[in-house]
Amino acid sequence: MSARDNILARVRRGLNLPGDVPGAERSEVLRAINDNARGPRPTYGWTDHAERFSLRSKMLSTTVDRVATLNDAPAAVVRYLNELKLPLNAVAWPALSAMPWSATGLGLEFRGAKDSDLVGITGAFCAIAETGSLMLLSGPDTPAAVSLLPETHIAILDVSRIVPGMEEAWTLLKSQQSAVPRAVNFISGPSRTADIEQTIIIGAHGPYRVHVILVG
Amino acid sequence: MxxxxxxxxxxxxxxxxxxxxxxxxxxxxxxxxxxxxxxxxxxxxxxxxxxxxxxxxxxxxxxxxxxxxxxxxxxxxxxxxxxxxxxxxxxxxxxxxxxxxxxxxxxxxxxxxxxxxVLHIQNLHSSFKGNITYHDSCSGLRELGIKLQPRQLIGQVAGAQLREMEKPETCCGFGGAFSIKLGDIASRMADNKCQDVQASGADAIVGGDLGCLLNIEGRLRRMGDESTQVLHVAEVLVGPEALADLGED
Amino acid sequence: MLLTSFSFKSNVKKKLVDPVLQKNMKRFGGRFVIARAEVMKEVDNLEDIRVAAAAIRDGILANLDSYLITFEERAQARGTTVHWAETAQDVNRILIEIAKANGVRKIVKSKSMVSEESGLNDAVAAADMQVIETDLGEYILQLADEPPSHIIAPAIHKNVEEVAELFSKHHHTPRQTNIPALCREAREQLRPHFISADMGISGGNFLIAETGSVVIVTNEGNGRMVTTLPKIHVAITGIEKVLPTLNDLSTILRLLPRSATGQSITNYVSMLTGPKGADDVDGPEQSHIILVDSGRSRLLGTELQRALRCIRCGACMNHCPVYQNIGGHAYGWVYPGPIGAVLTPSYVGLKNALDLPQASTLCGACEVVCPVKIPLPELMRVLREQSFEQRLRPWSERFSIGVWRTMANHPRVYARFAQVAARLLHLMGGKKGLLHWLPGLDGWTDGRDMPAPTGKTFRELYAKRKS
Missing domain, CATH: 3.40.50 (Rossmann fold)
Known part of the structure; x- marks a missing residue:
């Protein structure tokens, strides 16, 4: 017998379930998965998702800017980089290549990220008001490492994509994608560690800065 | 009744x-x-x-x-x-x-x-001179939800001032046989408790479980503290006159 | 990991007089407690969520085989290779086989407590491959050649001076004691390894049956690195870590970071499903999951099954007054604190960790904070019962309990004995009423006086008064 069969048999024996392989329980389990019940959550005491998202983001040390239209976002990116005296070269998601970047004078490359990239620009699939988290899906036009390797991560997000909680994010994902992508990353502020003396330090292996530009 | x-x-x-x-x-x-x-x-x-x-x-x-x-x-x-x-x-x-x-x-x-x-006692006719700090014994606190009751009752004792210690809900290290089987840890826990008691500036440490009180008293005395009184809450609530009258001998 | 749980008592003696450890535990130990209490104020229905989370975990355990089969099917459908490890040794063997088959030379690793169970790093090193821990705490301990002392803050027992020493010695850099600078130094040391490694190993906080995914909950970003950059990703996790659905994950995530570090949410929650697609520009080419039993299935169907609800937040140890005083190493294995006092005897054998279930006053602080409501004191008591029934406890202990039981069940004998004891001990207590030493009770009197009885028993005085 294989290790797999041994383990599963031990599990069944332990649980006192009849036979060697699951029968009716298997369909019960599949039904429970399909039912996909939602659990309790804390009272959501806000009405404006964008406002809540911004508030929670700031608590996570994410900075937030807001512009009226998507065409205003490139200028907001430059403004942010200039303010912090950060390099004007960046790697960006290929998915963002159609935006009006040319007038900004930014040196942009639309590709996956390399170790030497200092600024990464991404969109987000959606964001979560409850926690101030961005939800990013990996894909050919949305490579995962752009939000990870550079020291600065800038994300552009339409306010209509801010959902109340994680459950709504999953519902949105299922309604718009045929399957979950290779990587779903919920990003909640710049990377951090408290492994030395329980002291919170912003900037561990991932970005030191996360800046969100809300659109709309 | x-x-x-x-x-x-x-x-x-x-x-x-x-x-x-x-x-x-x-x-x-x-x-x-x-x-x-x-x-x-x-x-x-x-x-x-x-x-x-x-x-x-x-x-x-x-x-x-x-x-x-x-x-x-x-x-x-x-x-x-x-x-x-x-x-x-x-x-x-x-x-x-x-x-x-x-x-x-x-x-x-x-x-x-x-x-x-149950009895809704409102007036105990008891007195105490000095500051009291109350230790919340674990079972009382976590199994029975005893927290406010003793404090409310001590509040009725004339002259008793409640001075909370820093971590009244932290275990004193008694734990029954634990206090003997793993005496090293128990003594250290009792020591932490005694330091909190002393830092509270209380004249008496009061609690509802004699096991904890013996543990705390034993550590206080070993530390050389002979002045901090260690009392069961019943002793405080009944008052000094009644206590004298109980006449153990 | 080298097991020293059988020498718990002597471990404790050493730890209680280790001045650096004692100072570090006092300075840092309480911070998680404060942070958790603060962040829980955000949750106005904490108890509802705890009840729901416990029910989710119980539901999985009750049909664990069906959930595992479903998870496996869906993970395989996405191109993940699922391996099954019956023992800790099997984990090492499977991992080394995957590595050898792919010519792996360098491995970067994010935190995996399960890999500590099997001593994976040593096995990999013995197979002539380099493995580098990348979680900052684990990295510090790899340099120090020490095991973790906490499941989410592995280097909590170390202070900045000790870290500075280690970095300077191993990196050949000037010694610095500024914490942000030390973090930057670790980042710069480890970045080239992330880029050049052939394999990434991670743990798995959860497996999602609905999607065949593994979820990791992290802060530093190293977990994302090791699951994104190397061409092979291997996740190692226990068979009990399944969750049915993404909605269940959402419920549990309201508790895990809050209970663990006092964060509303961790910086990263990453859900990984299969290897990269044909058009993807990043992600591993191979995705493997090793599902580990190694003693877990033995708990199913027993009173101890509830320990398998555990989501490894560490709140029980953070709030444990015993842990706070002795630190994690004294427990002598991977999982310290109350959950360790239950899991260690269960996984390595009760006789190898006999004192761990005794290492608690049963004060209940752990149970109150456990996000999945594991009745830890009750489970420690269950293990004490097993020790007693299997006659594993010392003869003297069993004998005294037997004598006490018989007397306590015979009130007249008991009363007589108490009368004599009260008198004798009262006399021994002298004027101050304190016993400085008592035969057989040196466990008490080594560190505390024993207040002496006042001389007569209650029942004696009461009988006299009534008459």
Whole structure:
């Protein structure tokens, strides 16, 4: 017998379930998965998702800017980089290549990220008001490492994509994608560690800065 | 109202005056108090050491001795917790017995719970001179939810000032046999507790469980602190005159 | 990991007099407690969520085989290779086989407590491959050649001076004690390894049956690195870590970071499903999951099954007054604190960790904070019962319990004995009423005086008064 069969048999024996392989329980389990019940959550005491998202983001040390239209976002990116005296070269998601970047004078490359990239620009699939988290899906036009390797991560997000909680994010994902992508990353502020003396330090292996530009 | 008093093994052996203080407090409130002779111990020492059989024997004994009373009162959160939360578990195969135990458990109260929640005592006619810091014993706090009751009652004692220590809810390290089996850790935990007690500036550390109090007193004295009084809450609530009158000898 | 749980008592003696450890535990130990209490104020229905979370975990355990089969099917459908390890040794063997088959030379690793169970790093090193821990705490300990002392803050027992020493010695850099600078130094040391490694190993906080995914909950970003950059990703996790659905994950995530570090949410929650697609520009080419039993299935169907609800937040140890005083190493294996006192004897054998279930006053602080409501004191008591029934406890302990039990069940004998003891001990206590030493009770009197009885028992005085 294989290790797999041994383990599963031990599990069944332990649980006192009849036979060697699951029968009716298997369909019960599949039904429970399909039912996909939602659990309790804390009272959501806000009405404006964008406002809540911004508030929670700031608590996570994410900075937030807001512009009226998507065409205003490139200028907001430059403004942010200039303010912090950060390099004007960046790697960006290929998915963002159609935006009006040319007038900004930014040196942009639309590709996956390399170790030497200092600024990464991404969109987000959606964001979560409850926690101030961005939800990013990996894909050919949305490579995962752009939000990870550079020291600065800038994300552009339409306010209509801010959902109340994680459950709504999953519902949105299922309604718009045929399957979950290779990587779903919920990003909640710049990377951090408290492994030395329980002291919170912003900037561990991932970005030191996360800046969100809300659109709309 | 007929009240059965379960004195506890530690009070019986070590500090009978806590038993008499409890008796007096109940009588002062108009209870008819009976102390059944057959009582020994709630069974916790054996139960927590892994000997279920001793738990079962003593649970049955307790049932026999106390089932006839309107209420049972115990000057210990730990013994009360044992009875309320663990007795019924000891007889998983005997639902009839469980039912009787549950009915009795529901009438079984720790002293301050009983005075506060059942008797609604508003005026104790007691006095104390000095600052008191209250240690929340673990079972009382976490199994029975005892927190405000003793403080509210101490608030009725003329002259008693409550001064909370830094971590009143942290275990003192007693834990029954733990205090001997793992005495090194127990002593360190008691030491932490004593430092918090001393830092509170209290003249007396007061609690509802004699086990914890012996542990704390033992550490205080070993540290060379002979002045901080260590008192059971019953002693404080009954007051100095009544205490003197209890006359242990 | 080298097991020293059988020498718990002597471990404790050493830890209680280790001045650096004692100072570090006092300075840092309480911070998680404060942070958790603060962040829980955000949750107005904490108890509802705890009840729901416990029910989710119980539901999985009750049909664990069906959930595992479903998870496996869906993970395989996405191109993940699922391996099954019956023992800790099997984990090492499987991992080394995957590595050898792919010519792996360098491995970067994010935190995996399961890999500590099997001593994976040593096995990999013995197979001539380099493995580098990348979680900052684990990295510090790899340099120090020490095991973790906490499941989420592995280097909590170390202070900045000790870290500075280690970095300077191993990196050949000037010694610095500025914490942000030390973090930057670790980042710069480890970045080239992330880029050049052939394999990434991670743990798995959860497996999602609905999607065949593994979820990791992290802060530093190293977990994302090791699951994104190397061409092979291997996740190692226990068979009990399944969750049915993404909605269940959402419920549990309201508790895990809050209970663990006092964060509303961790910086990263990453859900990984299969290897990269044909058009993807990043992600591993191979995705493997090793599902580990190694003693877990033995708990199913027993009273201890509830310990398998555990989501490894560490709140029980953070709030444990015993842990706070002795630190994690004293427990002598991977999982310290109350959950360790239950899991260690269960996984390595009760007789090899006999004192761990005794290492608690049963104060209940752990149970109150456990996000999945594991009745830890009750489970420790269950293990004490097993020790007693299997006659594993010392003869003297069993004998005294036997004598006590018989007496306590015979009130007249008991009363007589108490009377004699009260008198004798009272006399021994002298004027101050304190016993400085008592035969057989030196466990108490080594560190505390024993207040003496006042001389007569309650029942004696009561009988006299009544008559």
């Amino acid at each position: 007929r009240v059965g008093l379960f004195v506890t093994c530690l009070v019986d052996l070590m500090r009978p005056r806590i038993g008499f203080a409890t008796l007096k407090l109940l009588q002062n409130s108009g209870c008819e108090v009976v102390v059944p002779e057959g009582q020994t111990c709630c069974g916790q020492p054996g139960f927590n050491s892994g000997d279920r059989e001793s738990g079962r024997l003593l649970a049955q004994r307790f049932l026999k001795d106390f089932e006839s009373f309107d209420y049972v009162v115990i000057p210990s959160g730990s013994c009360t917790g044992m009875i309320r939360h663990h007795y019924a578990q000891l007889f998983p195969a005997d639902p009839a017995l469980q039912k009787r135990i549950n009915a009795l458990s529901a009438r079984t109260y720790e002293l301050t719970q009983f005075l506060h929640t």
